[in-house]
Amino acid sequence: MELQSKGVVKPHSSLFALLARVVDCALVITGVVITAFLSLESLPQAYLIAALGAVICLQFSAEFAEIYRSWRSETMWAEAKQVTFCWLASFVFILAIGSITNLGESLFAWPQFSLWFIITLALLLGWRVSARVLLQKLRDNGYNTRSVAIVGSGELALEVAHRLQKCTWGGYVIRGFYDDRQNPSSEPLEPNQTCRSDSGAKNCPLAGDFSDLISEARAGKIDQVYLTIPMRGEERIQWIIKRLATSATSVYIIPDVFMFDLLHARTVNLNGIPAIGIVGEPNRGTMSMLKRMEDIVLALIILALISGPMLLIAAAVKLTSKGPIFFRQTRYGLDGRPFKMWKFRSMTVCEDNTAEIKQAQKNDTRITKLGGFLRRTSLDELPQFLNVLEGTMSIVGPRPHAVAHNELYREQISGYMLRHKIKPGITGWAQVNGARGETDTLDKMERRVEFDLQYIRNWSVAWDLKIIFMTVFKGFTGKNAY
Template identity: 40%
Template structure:
C-alpha cells in the first residue's frame, strides 16, 4: 500500500471550501437582487412578491449552477472557460425566472429596470468573486499551500516541455519531484534541473515508499503498450494517474481533455469524490446514517443481547480493512462466530454450514443484520452507506495480484451496501470469477456515481439486498 498522500490545507478541507463557495453564490444572487431594488426603487424593504422572486432566484442558482460544472477544480484551467460557464449558468437562471414570471402571469408585478439591474449586477459580482478567489488560490499555491507532489514518466521532448510549463506556472500548485525514464543518456543528466529518480521499473517501488500525489505520464500515443505496463505496475496503489498525450495536431472526436498549465491532460485514474461530490456524499452519509441509527436503536439492543447469549465473547467483531485511498480502517460487525484464532495473515471466509457460525449468527448473516454497526463507521467518516464492500487485508493482498484494477475499488469510501451486492455478488467469493464480477460492478459504480445512483442502490437493498442466497 502507498503511504498517505499529501495535499496541503486546501485539499484537506476541499469539501468544506466547496460548500462555502455554493453558499457564497447563493448569497450573491440574493443580495444583488436586494441591492438592485434599493438602487432602482429607492427602498430597502422588499414587498412579498419581490422576496419570493429572490427566493426563486436562489433556488434556481442552486439547481442550475452545478449543472454547468462551475464548482469543479479549476487548478491551472483557462480563466476564460470558467468565466464563460459562469455567464451561461447565470444567464440560464435568469431566463428561467423570466419564463416562470411569464407562465404565472406575474411579470407585470415586477419592475423591468430592477430585473435588468439584478441580472447585470449579479453577473458582475459572480465574475468578480471568481477572479478574486482564483487570485487568492494562486497566491497561496505560489507560497506552498495546496501543493501536489508529482513525478513525470518520460524525460524526453514531451516530458521536458511539461516540466518547463509547470515550472513557469507556480500558481498551478504542482511540485515536480523528478523524472522516470529508461534512456541511458539521461540517467546522469536530468532535464530542467530536476533529478532522475530511476527507470520505469523503479516507479512502483518509489510511489510505494515516497509521498506522491500524482504520476504524470508524458509519452507519445504510439507507446500505448508501455503506458499499459505502467498502469499495471501501479495497480496496487491509489495514486492519481494522469496521461499527457502528444495530441497536438490531432482532431479528437467527443473526447474530454483537461488543460493544466497550458498542457492537455487526460485523467486515467482519479476519484469522483472531489469538490461538490464530496460534500453531497458526506451529507448523504451523515444524515441518513444518523436517522437510520435512531430508528433501529431498539433493534441494535436486542441483537446485542442475542449475540451475548449465543456464545461467550464480545458483542462486536472488529476487523482491519482498507478504506478510502487504501488507508487501514477498523470495521464493526455483530459477532456471528464463536471466538477462535486463525493463523497470522490468514482470514477464512465463512462458507455454507460453517461450524464456526453460531445459530443466532447464521440468522444475522442471512438477514445482513450483522452489518448494522457499520452505520457507526459511517458516522465516523470511515465508510459510506453505499460503496464497494471492504475486504479483509489478507484478501486484498491476494486479489490485487490476481485482478487488474482491483485496488481502484479504494478510490471511494467502502460501503455497507453496493452495486455489486444488489446484483447478487455478495457473500463468499470462492472462485476468482466471482471476485472479478464483484470488482467489475464496483468499478462501474465508481465511474457512474451520482446521488441518484446511491438512492437507487439503497432502494434496491431494501427489497433484494438484505436477504440473499449467497449470505451465510
C-alpha cells in the same frame, strides 16, 4: 456541398464574457430588490450594500471557477454546477459577514436570506438556460456553428466524431475525416454525416488527405482541427501543426486514452503543463462534501430508526454465545488505508489475521446459530453505520474485503484496487445485483469488481438513493449469504 460557418459569438467572445459578468451582477442586485419588496415592501440602503458585497464575492469566485469561459462543448448541467458553487460560496461569505456586523438587518434573518439565495440562483441559472435555448435555435439554423475537421480515420477518430455528434447544443458541423494513409473516398461524407463509433466500423470514408486539410484551413473553411493520430506518429503530428500554423484554425490533440481502463479521467494543470489523469479521484472537492453530507444525514436517520433492534441484537449476541458483542476487523478503506470495521459478532472466533483469513462457507462450524441468522439477513452489518459517522465508510460503496483477500486479488484481477478510490460502503451496486457472499471462484470476485467499478464511474446521489431503496427490498438477504 460547401459549408459556411456563420460565427456570431466567437469574434466577440470577450464582449460576451463582459456582458455575462454585467448580467450576473445585475441579477444579484435584482435578487436583493425582489427579496426586499417581498418581505418589507421597501428597499433599505443596507440591502444594496449587502448586494454590492455579494457582487464582488461572486466575481472573485467566478475567476477560480472560470464560469465566463466558453461552455460550447459542455452540458448545461456542468455549467449549472459551477455557477451554483460560485453563488453558494459568495453567499455564505457575505452571509457570515452580514450576520456578524448586522448588515442588512432582516436580510440575514430567516427566511429572508434563504429567499435571496433561491431567487438569485434561479435568476443566474435562468438566463443561462435561456441563452442556451436561443443559441441552440441559432445553431440549428446554421448560425454560430463550428466547422470541424478530424485528422485520422481509425477508431479514435470515430469516437471523437460520435462525441461531437452527441454534443447537439454545440453547433459542431463535421466537415470530414482527413488522412494521408488512405485514398480519399469517391463518395466522401456529407457535412455532419459520420460513421458511428458503436457501429463496428474501423474507419470512415475520407474527405481528403493532409494537403486538402491544409488548403481548406488556409481558405478559412475549417474552424477547428482534432488530431487523432496515434502518439507514435510524432513526426506526422508536428508536420500538420507546423502547416496549420499558417492559418487561423484552432488545433487540438486527442490522445488515445481509450486504450486504458479510464476511471474519472480528467485534465490537470501542473504549473502550466497540461496532464491527463487516467485514474482520477471520483469524490473530491464539492462531490466529496456532497456525499459526506448524504452519509451523515442518512446515517443519523437510520441509526435513530434501528437503535432499538440493535440493542436487542447486542443482548442476544451476549446471551447466546461467549465472546464480545462486537467484532472489529481490519479492512482497506479510501486510498487503500486500513481501518477497523464494526460488526455484530456472528462466529465463535474473532479472526483478524491480515495474512490469511478463511471466508465463511455454507455450514461453517464457526458460525453461531444466531450468527447464521444475522449473516443471512445482513443484520450483523448494522454497527457499520458507526463507521459511516466516523468517516471511514460510506452508506453506499464497494464492500470492503479482508486485507488478506485484497492482497490476493490485487494481483489476479485488473483494476481491483481501483475499488479503493472511494470509501467502502455498507451496501453497494454489486450487492443489490446479487454479487455478495462467498467468492470461492475468481469469476465471482471479477463480477463483483465489475459492478463496483461501474458504480464508481457513474456515481451520483440519485444512484445512491436507488441502491439504498433496492437494498431495503432485496439487498439484505441472498442465497450466497451465510
